[in-house]
Amino acid sequence: MNFKKITVIARKDLLEVRQNKAAFLPMMIIPLIFIVLIPLLITLVLPGIGGAVEDFTNDPDMQVFFEVMPIQMRNTLTGLDPTQTMIVTMLGYVFAPMFLIVPLMFATTIAAESFAGEKERKTLEALLYLPISDQELFAGKVMAAALPAILITWLCFVLYSIIVNVVPYSYFGRIWFPLPVWWWLIFWVTPALVAMSISLTVLVSTKVQTFMGAYQTSSSVVLVVVVFFIGQMTGVLFLSQRVAFFIGLGCWALTAIIGRIAVSSFNRQKLLTD
Amino acid sequence: MDIISLQQVAFQYNGGFALQDVSFQVQKGEVFALLGPNGAGKTTTIRLLNGLLRATSGEIRVLGCDPLKDGIIVRGKTGVLTETPALYERLTALENMQFFGTLNGMAPADLKARIAELLDFFDLAEHADQRVGTYSRGMRQRLAIARALLHRPELLFLDEPTSNLDPEIAHQVQDLIIRVKKEENCSVVICTHRLYEAEQVCDRAAIMHKGRLLAQGTLAELREAAGLRKRVRFTLRNELTDGAWRQLLATPFVEEGEQSNPNAFILDVEDYATVPEIVAWLVQYHIDILSVTPQQPSLEEVYFQLQKRVEVQCEF
Numbered sequence A: 001m002n003f004k005k006i007t008v009i010a011r012k013d014l015l016e017v018r019q020n021k022a023a024f025l026p027m028m029i030i031p032l033i034f035i036v037l038i039p040l041l042i043t044l045v046l047p048g049i050g051g052a053v054e055d056f057t058n059d060p061d062m063q064v065f066f067e068v069m070p071i072q073m074r075n076t077l078t079g080l081d082p083t084q085t086m087i088v089t090m091l092g093y094v095f096a097p098m099f100l101i102v103p104l105m106f107a108t109t110i111a112a113e114s115f116a117g118e119k120e121r122k123t124l125e126a127l128l129y130l131p132i133s134d135q136e137l138f139a140g141k142v143m144a145a146a147l148p149a150i151l152i153t154w155l156c157f158v159l160y161s162i163i164v165n166v167v168p169y170s171y172f173g174r175i176w177f178p179l180p181v182w183w184w185l186i187f188w189v190t191p192a193l194v195a196m197s198i199s200l201t202v203l204v205s206t207k208v209q210t211f212m213g214a215y216q217t218s219s220s221v222v223l224v225v226v227v228f229f230i231g232q233m234t235g236v237l238f239l240s241q242r243v244a245f246f247i248g249l250g251c252w253a254l255t256a257i258i259g260r261i262a263v264s265s266f267n268r269q270k271l272l273t274d
Numbered sequence B: 001m002d003i004i005s006l007q008q009v010a011f012q013y014n015g016g017f018a019l020q021d022v023s024f025q026v027q028k029g030e031v032f033a034l035l036g037p038n039g040a041g042k043t044t045t046i047r048l049l050n051g052l053l054r055a056t057s058g059e060i061r062v063l064g065c066d067p068l069k070d071g072i073i074v075r076g077k078t079g080v081l082t083e084t085p086a087l088y089e090r091l092t093a094l095e096n097m098q099f100f101g102t103l104n105g106m107a108p109a110d111l112k113a114r115i116a117e118l119l120d121f122f123d124l125a126e127h128a129d130q131r132v133g134t135y136s137r138g139m140r141q142r143l144a145i146a147r148a149l150l151h152r153p154e155l156l157f158l159d160e161p162t163s164n165l166d167p168e169i170a171h172q173v174q175d176l177i178i179r180v181k182k183e184e185n186c187s188v189v190i191c192t193h194r195l196y197e198a199e200q201v202c203d204r205a206a207i208m209h210k211g212r213l214l215a216q217g218t219l220a221e222l223r224e225a226a227g228l229r230k231r232v233r234f235t236l237r238n239e240l241t242d243g244a245w246r247q248l249l250a251t252p253f254v255e256e257g258e259q260s261n262p263n264a265f266i267l268d269v270e271d272y273a274t275v276p277e278i279v280a281w282l283v284q285y286h287i288d289i290l291s292v293t294p295q296q297p298s299l300e301e302v303y304f305q306l307q308k309r310v311e312v313q314c315e316f
Helices: A003-019 A021-058 A060-068 A071-077 A082-094 A101-120 A124-128 A134-166 A180-207 A211-233 A241-265 A268-273 B042-049 B071-077 B093-103 B108-121 B137-149 B167-183 B195-201 B219-226 B242-250 B272-284 B299-315
Strands: B002-013 B016-027 B031-035 B057-062 B078-081 B155-159 B187-192 B204-209 B212-218 B230-236 B254-261 B264-269 B289-295
Touching: A003 A021, A003 A101, A003 A134, A003 B093, A021 A060, A021 A082, A021 A101, A021 A134, A021 A211, A071 A082, A082 A134, A082 A211, A101 A124, A101 A134, A101 A180, A101 A211, A124 A268, A134 A180, A180 A211, A180 A241, B002 B042, B002 B187, B016 B042, B016 B057, B016 B187, B016 B204, B016 B212, B031 B167, B031 B195, B042 B057, B042 B155, B042 B187, B071 B078, B078 B137, B093 B108, B093 B137, B108 B137, B137 B155, B137 B167, B167 B187, B167 B195, B187 B195, B195 B299, B204 B219, B204 B299, B212 B219, B212 B299, B219 B299, B230 B272, B242 B254, B242 B272, B264 B272, B272 B289
Parallel strands: B031 B187, B031 B204, B078 B155, B155 B187
Antiparallel strands: B002 B016, B002 B057, B204 B212, B230 B264, B230 B289, B254 B264
16 A cells, blocks of 8 residues: 555545535534534523523423433532533533534545545546555545544534633633543544444445435434434433443444445446446 | 457456457557447456456456556556546646646656646646636547646557547547657557547557457458458549440459449459559540549448448347
8 A cells, every 4th residue: 555645545535525515615614503603602691691590400300310410420510500510511511412523524525525426527437547556545535534524523622622611711710621521522432433434425425326415325324413412412311431432332343344345345346337 | 569468358247248259469559449339348448458347257468467466557557548538627637637647656846847748738738727627628638638648658548539529629639649659659549439530540450349359450451351342433534435334344354333423433343453454444445534543441331341240140
């Protein structure tokens, strides 16, 4: 494997994605909503309506929500006033699954553009005539999707940390974020999710003919995040460090299975005759 | 030296044969044409020769290598113009060329100079920073040919190089093929269904039909294989009388004849060597000849003749 060739392929794919407005705009807007807009809204609005927040946290339903929380989480909330409790609960726990939309979004969009998009625009054949191996081509395309997805997620994480600490700083008087579970999310679950969604997209791309087809099918992975979000809101499933660990493990296991099929379906003969 | 050699190559696809029992050789420096309609197996042949597909049976050697095992070596020395230009429309011409040149292992300085040279040659220098999506069909085709030549390939494959082009540009491309062969010492395999084009540029040709090779050889050999009669066209100063025409047809050196108008006729002869005798015969009867033109059967006639023969065989 020639690393330089792999990076050249990856760079070309990214150059192309940047020009695809249908792919690029949602990729920029969604992180903006989850990473900037919602945290700003919560940290700016909640302290101003203290009384209402207090009523809300004292609501019997909310009390049940706090009671079923794992002890680890409840500990982080002890000694906080109602507004602080709400901020930590919302931005520290409830929105954590939504944060995972960022790596998913980037990974599936770029991979769909890179694998199915190339097929759709009939540029794949010229690529196949180059003196590169199937593996190099595959690696280049995976790199094009994986690297930005992970790096941008990390960047978003830094941005998110700054916003949720700095904006309500006068209120907390300390740096309260990130909570321990976030390290698991960022450095264990994120790469695993990225790997899983790329392998899924590659597999889907071998069956469909267009970028949109691949993009829509594989972005249904987002449903997992939504289910998780609802699970947490309803108190059925809480994002503890242990849960994060198993989610990551599950994603890696699925990647191993789907990835193997995806790799075996990615060779010149199959790409041309299927 | 054989730069390409195929021995009884077959390629099975979806249960049927896309290629069957195909054998031919191409020598260094030659322009070799693969002729045939769409679906004859021309593109499949190019893909096999570059190691993109695995032959079901038979042996393939390209530039001394097995293209399947040494695909990277083979593809590094071949340049391919695909049937569709397959350029990145969202990137500029320059970005396209840089991408393909770099992956072909060209050094940056060399690549830069070569891109400038080719864009200039193909009249695209002014549009180098324009996105390919804004290009006309002809411009795309020119850029795609430039891309195929970028890394100075030893062997160039051109799949329907002029099918999307205006006649004027098509003509330029034909000139270019001859020039590439001369100047870059490059062997060329050209796939086309435009027989006139092949006649202009190729040294040898193979005629393909439904995955099989019907015939191959130089144009003269193909004419021979097709068994088409040799024909000569005569034009006269005065009209030829019916009597003289009948006498002419009765001479031993004429096999058949056809009068297109009273001043002109075409004769089928067994050999062009008999032409002087026909001329002598006409002179003897004081018939004034304006012109005598041997009529080589065109490649097109050869092609249809061979194809007709196969179809007749298939019916039985």
